Structures are given as structure tokens and as C-alpha cells.
Amino acid sequence: MKVPFAGAIDCDLHLPSPSMAVLMRHMDDFWREQFVTRRIDRMDFQLTSFPPNTPLAMRDDWRAPAGEGETPLDKLRREALDPFGARIAIGSILHGAIGLYNEDMAAVICSAVNDHLARDWLDHEPRLRGSILVMGSSPDHAVAEIERLAADRRFVQIILPVMGDFLPGKRQMWPVYRACEKHGLAVALHAGSTYRYPPTGSGWPSYHVEDYIAQSTAFENAIVSFLAEGVFNEFPDLRLVCLESGFTWLPTLLWRLNKEWRGTRQETPWLDRPPADVVRERVRFSLQPVDAPADGALLTRTLAHIGSDELLLFSTDYPHAQFDGDNALPEGLPADLQRKIMIDNPPACYPRLAAEAKEIAP
């Protein structure tokens, strides 16, 4: 169904991956020269995850280039902001730099991506907020990048692919989470992988469908890693946001977590209450893709199994092909839940959005 009222907060919107020519404007002389002399200044550094020419990566009607006299931002407004009445949209650029083995080069590209996001998008559209792209394989760089950009309150989260070099709850990542908590940034894990390891536990799949389906298991692994390693204990104000994760698989995870916890909790005694309760408090999920049957009643039952109306965050996942027309909401969502998902839940999850709302309120 269509979004029934204005003022929604879209928590997962993709901005186009910039060319190296654009990114080099945000680099110093050394790196500009390096990219040219190494002849990689025209390389697109696309992530193998969701390459843009695959059908799901972009909806057909959104694939057309900007119209005549239309800037990329105009196109974004026309296609992604105006039709859904978005008051705020959190934009991300998942750039292939995060998969590079050369840490310095990866770091300089990530920084350029973030500066491009701030200067070329956020500066021109007050509805846009941003995600800080960081390298999960290099926590030192991630912390430095967070510290560099933390003063820019338009960045509301960091973003990492859900599959990286190690499970994301591991202690080597804790300095990153400490920095996020300190600055009121959420940690977003987005579907995708740096493909340094296969996306399944049994090696490499052959087809896209296998890769797509493997994402939900990766999100389960990541959530359980956060719980078991004690990230939520160590950082009591930190929120984990799962983007493009789907959520209809969540009930079975919650059931299994609580069941297995009873027999294994001595290994992780800091998990001192049912882990599903911790998930309901600390983990959030973007709405799209919904991955539910068309029958709205079945989605309602799934949401009842999840057992909280605070977990979902409205998202269009623009420009990925997750729904047709302006029907960004699935059938079967009760009106009060629509309001929670679109208006109330995002500020409750993102401290920086909550702080903004406070400033606006009289």
C-alpha cells in the first residue's frame, strides 16, 4: 500500500556510487596522483555484492538516467523522497573500497566517499542524513573516520557489510562501537559481503539466488555474535540496525536463542536474561525487503511472533526493486504500527534523530 501520511523517516536509501573522478576531488594531491599513475582512476571499485546491473539492484523505472536539466539530486527527490513524503531519509553509499586489501588506499577512498556524501548530497538537501562508510577489516581506521566526522551531526550511523573478515561482535571491533556510542551513532549492518570469505558455511554458491538467501543467515550470525560476545552489555546505549536484512526470519531466531540460551548460558554468563528480550530492546530492522506472503494476515501473525512494535524502521531501499509504484508499505500493517514504523521508531533508535526532534520541539 501507499504511504498514508507525510513525515516518514526512510532509514535505508542508496545513493549512487560515485566515480573515481568525483572521489578524487575529495583527495589530497598524493592520492590524486597515485590513482592516475597506477591507472586506476577510472576503475569503479564496485562491490561484487549487488552489482548495479543485476535486476534486483535497481528498479526498472528508476534505472533511467536523470532527465534533461535534472541533477542526480533532482532525480532522487522525484523518485525517492517526494513520493513517500519523507521528512528524513538516511542515505548510504556502499563502496567497493571496503573490500580492498591496501588499508591506506581503502581508507582514503572511504573518507572521500563520506566527504562526497556530505558535500555533494547532504549540503544540498536538508531531508538527507548520512551513514559513515568504514572499513570493518580495519577497526583503527574506522575509529579515526568516526572521530573525523563525528562533529557533523547529519551522519547518524556507521555502515558495514553484514559479512566481513570476522564476526562483528568480536572484541577487536569494540573500539569502533565505543566511538559510536560516545558520539550517538548507531551501528548499521547492511546486506552484503566483502567476499573475503564465502557467504555460506559450505563455501561458494553458484547463483545470485543463493547469495541473496544467505544474507538472512549472516544477519542471524551477526546478531548472535553481538549478544554472545557481550557487545550490548559493554555498550548499553548502542543500537544495532540491520539494513536490507528482511525480518520475517526473526521469530525462529528469537525462539531458538531463548531455547539454546537455557542450556549454554554458563559460557556467556553476562547474558543474564532471555536474549530475545535483548534483541527486542537493542536491534532494529529496516522494513524493505518485506519477504512476506502477499496475504497481509500472515504478515500480521509474523509480527505477533516477533512480539514488539518497536523493531521495524521504515525504508524504501531505493533504488532496489523491492516493491512496485509507491507501495512502500506491505499490506496487513495496522494503522498504529504504520505510525510506529515511519514516525516513532527511527528517532527512538537513532540518538541523533532524537536530539534533532528535541531541538525542533518547543
Place this chain on the structure above:
Amino acid sequence: MSKKRHVVAAVDEVPPGSRKHLNLAGREIALFNLGGEFFALGDKCPHESGSLCAGKIVGLAEADTPGHYRLSRDGEFVKCPWHGWEFDIRTGQSWCDPTRTRARAYETAVAAGETLVKGPYVADTYPVRVEENYIVIDV
């Protein structure tokens, strides 16, 4: 149905840290000695009826923060051998869900052989000698 007092073992027969499986009036019961105190639980895990008497005796694992482990109440919990759920031997309560998931707890007492021989309680077929102490359970 009124409860009946059963003499189930001589005190010396169940030394501290040990347990004994009983069948009293058709009920399976696990008897534990915690440092000289006796506790009896229905020998049926409330989950899927595993025998608690066959479980590992453990302490209470806790942590204030990740990685800082602490063990207290040494030997006061039993883990069901089937799925590892922990039960407080003193109360039968499960650690993870103490109000809703609990093993049945029975009252135990220690009685001198002399009183048992005189009655009013029937000593079943358990041979009682006046000079010893016995564990009794009301079922």
C-alpha cells in the same frame, strides 16, 4: 490425598556432594546432599523429563561484564543431562525461568532412628536402627 513420611536412606549413605535416586510411591525423586543439608527434587526436568539425578552438579556462573567470570554457590545447581538447563537444588527453580520452569521440590528432614522405630511414622521396608540418623521425605 494425605502425605506419607518415607524413610529413604541413612544419612551416612548420601555424603555431601552426592545424590541418590529414589522411587517413592511411584514418584521418581532425586535426593541431593548440599554440605549436610538434604534436598529432594522430582527427578524430571520440566522441559522434557530428563533425569536431574543424572545431571552434572555445578556452581552458579555469573559475570558483571563480558569476560569477567565468577563462580558462586559451588555445587548448588544441577544441569539436566539432556539440554543443560540449570536447576537450583535448594528450590527446584530453573535459573533461566525461575517462576515458570521449576522442578517439584519435596520436603526432607533428618530423623533419629529411635523416633522412627517408635513411630508414628511407618518406615516402609527400610531397615532402621535406633542408633543411626535417617533422611525422611514426605510424599
